Amino acid sequence: MEILDILIIGAGPIGLNCALEAKKNSLTYLIIEKGTIVNSLYNYPLYMRFFSTAEKLEIDGIPFISTAPKPGRQEALEYYQGIARQKNLNINLYEKVVKVSKNNDVFEIETTKSKYAAKNVIISTGFYDIPNLMNIPGENLPKVKHYYTEPYPYAKQKVVVVGSSNSAVDAALETYRKGAEVTMIIRHSEISKSVKYWVKPDIENRITEGNITAYFNSEILEIKENTLVFNDENGQAHEIENDFVLAMTGYLPDFDFLRNSGIELQGDCLNPLYHPETMETNIKNLYLAGVVCGGKDTHLWFIENSRIHAEMIIRHIVSK
Known part of the structure; x- marks a missing residue:
């Protein structure tokens, strides 16, 4: 040899x-x-x-x-x-x-x-x-994606985007602009400071005007077939309708x-x-x-x- x-x-x-x-x-x-x-x-x-x-x-x-x-x-x-x-x-x-x-x-x-x-x-x-898993019930459901490629499959779907980094922000903005109803679940108190400087104002403005819903200081508890359960910043549990989860957790x-x-x-x-x-x-x-x-x-x-x-x-x- x-x-x-x-x-x-x-x-x-x-x-x-x-x-x-x-x-x-x-x-x-x-x-x-x-x-x-x-x-x-x-x-x-x-x-x-x-x-x-x-x-x-x-x-x-x-x-x-x-x-x-x-x-x-x-x-x-x-x-x-x-x-x-x-x-x-x-x-x-x-x-x-x-x-x-x-x-x-x-x-x-x-x-x-x-x-x-x-x-x-x-x-x-x-x-x-290797995706950085959330380790929560339902993470293995087919509707949960740890990789995002393009927005077209999510048109007219209720999409939850997990995270606030570049990949999460890109996924949220692109799917929103293709007709998805986007909710962001974010563990931290704000959009990540590392987000591309020309994109950060875009996502912040979409959140401020209400076109993208964002829950800060929040955490997903469970993913179900048609819904998703999460805790908000006050520790209150919410269950919302959901078609896809884009887990941009790194x-x-x-x-x-x-x-x-x-x-x-x-x-x-x-x-x-x-x-x-x-x-x-x-x-x-x-x-x-x-x-x-x-x-x-x-x-x-x-x-x-x-x-x-x-x-x-x-x-x-x-x-x-």
């Missing part, structure tokens, strides 16, 4: 950037990706726009040309998948890594399709795969996979242990890159500020 210099888990923007750096340094590498190239971006809402401008999403100095100040999902897919094609990156798609173990100085990587060996492993798996890294790979997780946010200058974990030659580094604090790292991880990691590998 060939022993690769590097095996990269995840073909998101940062995983691709790691491959580009490996290629420039004449290192043998392979990316293993459970879905398509930039799979998380592919599963974003169809009309999503980034907070970052195009140049801050660039990797390897390759220009990202956008027709708008803030690129959208489709432009990002074209950009990153185009790089993978043009640079002829070594990627195995629709293949999931199930186990990473170390035998002396070589990692053994088991996937759903094969087995590999590598001197170094980079985990760049993001956090979009997402989490695969902590079990990190633990099973030997990576230490620390604190309430389960922050993975790594060296901030090399991105090497407590396991020698096992690295983290991208948003997976933040643990539960998924707003800590994003494309714009984690692009540097690739160069840091490859520089450290080459130096050894």
Whole structure:
């Protein structure tokens, strides 16, 4: 079996950037990706726009040309998948890594399709795969969606949107404008301060004028077939008619996979242990890159500020 210099888990923007750096340094590498190239971006809402401008999403100095100040999902897919094609990156798609173990100085990587060996492993798996569940009765009903793609299925439906972050606000506004009767259930006292600055006034105005109903400091107690029960800020229970629940409660890294790979997780946010200058974990030659580094604090790292991880990691590998 060939022993690769590097095996990269995840073909998101940062995983691709790691491959580009490996290629420039004449290192043998392979990316293993459970879905398509930039799979998380592919599963974003169809009309999503980034907070970052195009140049801050660039990797390897390759220009990202956008027709708008803030690129959208489709432009990002074209950009990153185009790089993978043009640079002829070594990627195995629709293949999931199930186990990473170390035998002396070589990692053994088991996937759903094969087995590999590598001197170094980079985990760049993001956090979009596991919904942050509410853990309430009825959450497993078919009408409850933890992923939102487009508003059209919700026309003329009674929709509850859970949360007040960017994804929740986008879902609320888009479904409202396609004819849904929208109610937002929000644990906090206001719309999140992290909501895109050009969208925040829009949602606040729709709430103020009563076109979107919002219950702040509130919590869902139970989801039923045709209704939903929640507590308001005074602790009073309400039951309202409901067709769909869009639970935009966030997402989490695969902590079990990190633990099973030997990576230490620390604190309430389960922050993975790594060296901030090399991105090497407590396991020698096992690295983290991208948003997976933040643990539960998924707003800590994003494309714009984690692009540097690739160069840091490859520089450290080459130096050894």
